[in-house]
Amino acid sequence: MNSAAALSSHADPxxxxxxxxxxxxxxxxxxxxxxxxxxxxxxxxxxxxxxGLAVSFxxxxxxxxxxxxxxxxxxxxxxxxxxxVVPLMALTAGAATIASDRERGxxxxxxxxxxxxxxxxxxxxxxxxxxxxACIFLGLGFCTLVLAWKGQRTSAESMLxxxxxxxxxxxxxxxxxVLVSTLVRRASVAVGTAIFIWLSLVFVTDLGLMAxxxxxxxxxxxxxxxxxxxxxxxxxxxxxxxxxxxLDVLGPAGLYAAxxxxxxxxxxxxxxxxxxxxxxxxIAGVAISRRSPL
Amino acid sequence: MISPRTTPALFPAAAVWLLVSCHASAQSAGHEAPAPxxxxxxxxxxxxxxxxxxxxxxxxxxxxEGVYHEHLRIDKPVSLVAEGRVVLDGRGNGxxxxxxxxxxxxxxxxxxNTGTDLDKENAGIRVTAARTTIEDNVLEDIxxxxxxxxxxxxxxxxxxxxxxxxxxxRRGDGLRLWRSDRTxxxxxxxxxxxxxxxxxxxxVTVRNNTGLRCRYxxxxxxxxxxxxxxxxxxxxSVGIYLMYSTGxxxxxxxxxxxxxxxxxGIGLKETDRFSVRGNLLTGNRAGVYIDGSPFTSAKPGEFTxxxxxxNDVGMVxxxxxxxxxxxxxxxxxxxxxxxxxxxxxxxxxRFWKGxxxxxxxxxxxxxxxxxxVGDFVHEPGTLFENLMDKQPSLRLFLFSxxxxxxxxxxxxxxxxxxxxxxxxxxxxMRPVPIEPAAPADAGNRGGLALAGLAMVGIxxxxxxxxxxxxxxxxxxxxxxxxxxxxxx
Numbered sequence: 001m002n003s004a005a006a007l008s009s010h011a012d013p014x015x016x017x018x019x020x021x022x023x024x025x026x027x028x029x030x031x032x033x034x035x036x037x038x039x040x041x042x043x044x045x046x047x048x049x050x051x052g053l054a055v056s057f058x059x060x061x062x063x064x065x066x067x068x069x070x071x072x073x074x075x076x077x078x079x080x081x082x083x084x085v086v087p088l089m090a091l092t093a094g095a096a097t098i099a100s101d102r103e104r105g106x107x108x109x110x111x112x113x114x115x116x117x118x119x120x121x122x123x124x125x126x127x128x129x130x131x132x133x134a135c136i137f138l139g140l141g142f143c144t145l146v147l148a149w150k151g152q153r154t155s156a157e158s159m160l161x162x163x164x165x166x167x168x169x170x171x172x173x174x175x176x177x178v179l180v181s182t183l184v185r186r187a188s189v190a191v192g193t194a195i196f197i198w199l200s201l202v203f204v205t206d207l208g209l210m211a212x213x214x215x216x217x218x219x220x221x222x223x224x225x226x227x228x229x230x231x232x233x234x235x236x237x238x239x240x241x242x243x244x245x246x247l248d249v250l251g252p253a254g255l256y257a258a259x260x261x262x263x264x265x266x267x268x269x270x271x272x273x274x275x276x277x278x279x280x281x282x283i284a285g286v287a288i289s290r291r292s293p294l
Numbered sequence: 295m296i297s298p299r300t301t302p303a304l305f306p307a308a309a310v311w312l313l314v315s316c317h318a319s320a321q322s323a324g325h326e327a328p329a330p331x332x333x334x335x336x337x338x339x340x341x342x343x344x345x346x347x348x349x350x351x352x353x354x355x356x357x358x359e360g361v362y363h364e365h366l367r368i369d370k371p372v373s374l375v376a377e378g379r380v381v382l383d384g385r386g387n388g389x390x391x392x393x394x395x396x397x398x399x400x401x402x403x404x405x406x407n408t409g410t411d412l413d414k415e416n417a418g419i420r421v422t423a424a425r426t427t428i429e430d431n432v433l434e435d436i437x438x439x440x441x442x443x444x445x446x447x448x449x450x451x452x453x454x455x456x457x458x459x460x461x462x463x464r465r466g467d468g469l470r471l472w473r474s475d476r477t478x479x480x481x482x483x484x485x486x487x488x489x490x491x492x493x494x495x496x497x498v499t500v501r502n503n504t505g506l507r508c509r510y511x512x513x514x515x516x517x518x519x520x521x522x523x524x525x526x527x528x529x530x531s532v533g534i535y536l537m538y539s540t541g542x543x544x545x546x547x548x549x550x551x552x553x554x555x556x557x558x559g560i561g562l563k564e565t566d567r568f569s570v571r572g573n574l575l576t577g578n579r580a581g582v583y584i585d586g587s588p589f590t591s592a593k594p595g596e597f598t599x600x601x602x603x604x605n606d607v608g609m610v611x612x613x614x615x616x617x618x619x620x621x622x623x624x625x626x627x628x629x630x631x632x633x634x635x636x637x638x639x640x641x642x643x644r645f646w647k648g649x650x651x652x653x654x655x656x657x658x659x660x661x662x663x664x665x666x667v668g669d670f671v672h673e674p675g676t677l678f679e680n681l682m683d684k685q686p687s688l689r690l691f692l693f694s695x696x697x698x699x700x701x702x703x704x705x706x707x708x709x710x711x712x713x714x715x716x717x718x719x720x721x722x723m724r725p726v727p728i729e730p731a732a733p734a735d736a737g738n739r740g741g742l743a744l745a746g747l748a749m750v751g752i753x754x755x756x757x758x759x760x761x762x763x764x765x766x767x768x769x770x771x772x773x774x775x776x777x778x779x780x781x782x
Contacts, residue, residue, distance in 0.1 A: 137756070250689050
């Protein structure tokens with residue numbers, strides 16, 4: 001049996017009628033399965049785990065053998081790694097999915113089945129998110145085990161926060177990737193666009209903001225507000241906030257945020273990341289429903 | 295004309311005038327000057343009060359177990375000793391114990407529930423006489439803890455002092471000395487107070503105390519010749535803040551996780567002739583903060599064999615800090631090892647003594663001749679650190695890839711490589727032994743391992759979902775869609 005048969009099996013009167021949920025789950029599962037078996041997944045998982053383990057080993061072996069292993073230093077190194085790798089993974093995976101299906105003719109084929117376009121979109125999104133979850137949790141899980149083995153002082157909660165928030169970041173970036181995928185016709189262009197977006201978020205936005213802070217002497221309030229636009233910064237600040245319970249490591253702007261918003265920071269950061277998940281996905285939903293030649 | 299006969303009479307007059315003016319200037323120095331002691335309201339004497347009234351000087355009064363709702367005034371040289379758990383409860387108003395006679399001993403009481411009046415500075419134990427011994431007491435739910443005013447040669451030992459859980463602005467000092475020279479403060483534990491503070495008190499010894507979650511763990515104001523050894527100050531705003539004091543020995547203390555807007559392990563402001571040796575400073579926002587110290591050029595500021603590790607900034611120098619000598623310290627994994635606030639340089643400070651420099655975890659040289667000293671000078675300073683020192687708000691971008699990009703560019707392009715902040719000509723290859731030992735922190739290894747297993751488990755569960763039997767009916771999509779009906 002193939003996917004088409006599985007999809008059309010909903011028409012079988014003996015079975016439960018197809019619901020939005022069952023359609024989404026079926027498509028999601030197929031997407032997850034495809035992703036897990038693909039080369040990109042293997043490559044990213046290995047790269048992510050290897051780099052993470054390297055960071056863990058180095059930070060455990062560092063500190064001159066004094067046993068004064070860094071307070072939050074390991075987490076900071078892993079945050080740095082997640083900032084680089086996870087958005088790249090999520091953006092390119094998202095960008096490839098619909099565009100490549102379209103290119104291969106698979107998309108019109110799936111849509112010939114009794115499923116709505118939005119169900120396909122969400123199903124694919126969730127399936128890829130599942131693959132990213134596996135990749136992130138396997139990588140960070142092994143890092144955590146190494147840290148425990150090496151007797152590091154990093155707390156269990158901080159690693160769990162890091163895992164969860166990395167997934168949140170992946171969810172946001174995947175959403176952007178899927179949006180690119182619905183808008184761009186060819187898979188190679190979509191992936192290229194995704195990489196361009198990744199570069200902008202990782203380097204260009206921050207460097208621009210830094211230049212702005214220096215040249216325009218931005219007040220720290222504005223600097224903090226502007227930094228909330230970048231989901232990578234939001235992820236970083238949220239992780240530091242959750243792990244250390246203080247943002248003063250980020251200097252005046254962090255102090256301002258901690259004093260001004262206190263516990264509400266969780267809501268602010270959560271809201272920003274949620275917006276990065278929902279808004280691009282919403283636009284993608286509208287775009288994919290409206291497009292007449294797919 | 296001043297005749298030889300009238301001259302001696304002028305001396306006392308001058309002395310009195312000096313004292314008065316000094317005192318007046320001290321009073322005007324700030325709100326910290328002690329408030330006048332409120333007259334005790336005419337409260338009938340309680341059980342303990344009557345026994346004090348009946349005692350003769352030199353007596354020892356043993357108080358039996360129980361809760362006494364009394365405000366005590368000890369106005370004769372007696373010893374008050376608690377037997378069992380003896381609670382003196384102030385009912386939420388005024389001071390609980392006031393000692394107005396010299397040579398009093400107060401031992402083993404639980405003193406609680408003072409008033410919350412900051413103007414009257416309600417205290418658990420207030421002392422206004424010399425040679426007082428206060429030992430083994432527990433002070434709970436108090437505004438001020440132990441307040442010594444002009445009580446020289448006293449001894450404060452093994453007391454546990456816990457402040458009221460108030461906003462920092464409404465708290466009182468856990469321990470305060472006002473003009474109480476040669477007092478010994480040892481093995482006390484203070485938490486949730488404002489400061490433990492020494493005002494105008496010389497020759498004081500502060501030994502083996504702990505301070506937790508206060509504003510300043512220990513605060514010196516205009517206090518000279520102070521010895522501070524073996525204390526631990528954690529999670530305060532500032533661990534030890536030395537201000538306007540001369541002759542301070544700071545040896546073997548632990549300063550841990552002192553954070554917040556000030557957030558210094560040790561702060562020095564216009565302090566002179568100080569020696570900071572063998573302290574451990576870790577997890578603070580800034581390990582050491584130096585402003586205008588040493589104040590004169592009489593003696594270089596000495597920093598020897600300290601371990602400054604895992605702080606946001608190891609040491610912050612204001613441009614006013616000149617004449618410090620740092621040798622055989624460990625600088626380990628501070629995000630920013632040494633920073634100059636503002637646009638000054640560190641030229642007026644030295645980072646070695648004789649042929650021994652410091653250990654820097656970021657030193658990248660090697661030791662070919664095996665003498666334990668690196669063969670190349672240590673000249674730190676990355677481009678991003680340089681930018682951060684000039685524009686502190688850029689710290690917001692710490693740990694981001696953009697930071698690393700900037701540092702990479704700074705290394706790769708010599709034209710924009712920043713000037714080194716300072717030079718250590720003889721950097722050590724290995725850290726000097728760390729003393730005192732790092733705080734005992736079990737580090738939850740089991741929990742960490744469990745979290746790791748849980749995360750791996752979640753990852754594997756996601757993979758299993760991809761390979762579940764139901765999913766088995768869905769083959770991997772091939773390069774092109776296959777027609778319906780291609781059943782296996």
